[in-house]
Amino acid sequence: MQGNTRTALLALALTAAFAAAQGAATGAAVAQTIDLATGGPAAGGADQQGRVGTVPIEVVADDGIEWLQNDKKFIARGNAVATRGTTQVFADTLVADYRELPEDQGGGTEVYRLTAEGSVVIKSPQETATGTRAVYTIDDALLTLWGGPAKLVTPTDTVTAEKEIRYYERDRKAVAEGDAVAVRGDRRIAADRLTAFFVDPEAGAKPQKTAAKNTDSLAGDSELDRIYADGDVVITTPKERIEGDQGNYNAKTGIAEMEGSVKITQGKSVLQGDRATSNLNTNVSTLHSGSGGMARGLLVPKNSGDGQGQ
16 A cells, blocks of 8 residues: 555554454454554654554544454444544544455555545544545545535635545545535635645745655645636625636636626626636626627616615
8 A cells, every 4th residue: 555644534544454463353442553564654764664664543443443354344433533643533433445465566465445434524733524424545546525515624725515525636636516615715616516626835846855744734735726616606705706607716816717607796786798707816807708799797886875885
């Protein structure tokens, strides 16, 4: 298993190392510290296979931890908690599916799928994700979170989705589907589907030997770059409401571009057209005509009795 501290749910992989070494465990309040031979890089040394030193995990489950050897599965039940470094995964049940490796690959076992079931909470110092179920597929580096709704809260953003939130680790991409909503400050983007792309803020920068990477984030050393919205898109700010069929938002510039039956509402004034560009930082919007005809607008001037400015 290729460890990666950027994905919090990857901490569950450590249950495999624990169960393989310890066998089936039953009884209340079971706790075990695991030496993660395959759990990802951390400070200090290397193991006998030359892998960088790893962070141990503690797994606690009220109803015990079970090893199903025939099914190649480990299960921690009852208020299960997996803690690795500064990341914790809480769930009613934690499951790790593993496979055996051939001798030419070093032998032993590796976890290929990690599942959290029931009242799922994934916490790091920077983010909290909640849902009813979460699955991390290691081969695909894909984390999927379901819930009613699935929710991710960061210091700057809150994302919710009624259907699911998927994070593609290798592509640095997150997809929220089903009444998806992203909120940052007083700005809100809603759509049937939101696709967010992240970038490494240090990409292209000169490496510093003494600088340590920040791994206190579920998405690792990433920052939001752009959001694409599809289906019944609505962007709202304190000054205006922008509607359209598709849209994209540049998080760095604050510029949103909308296409398809665009409608901009500011107070009682309404503008309609095929395309629009809005700078959410300056509250300046430009409406464009297209194949659907000319841009149209109903401008209602502010009067002394109207608290809405135009």
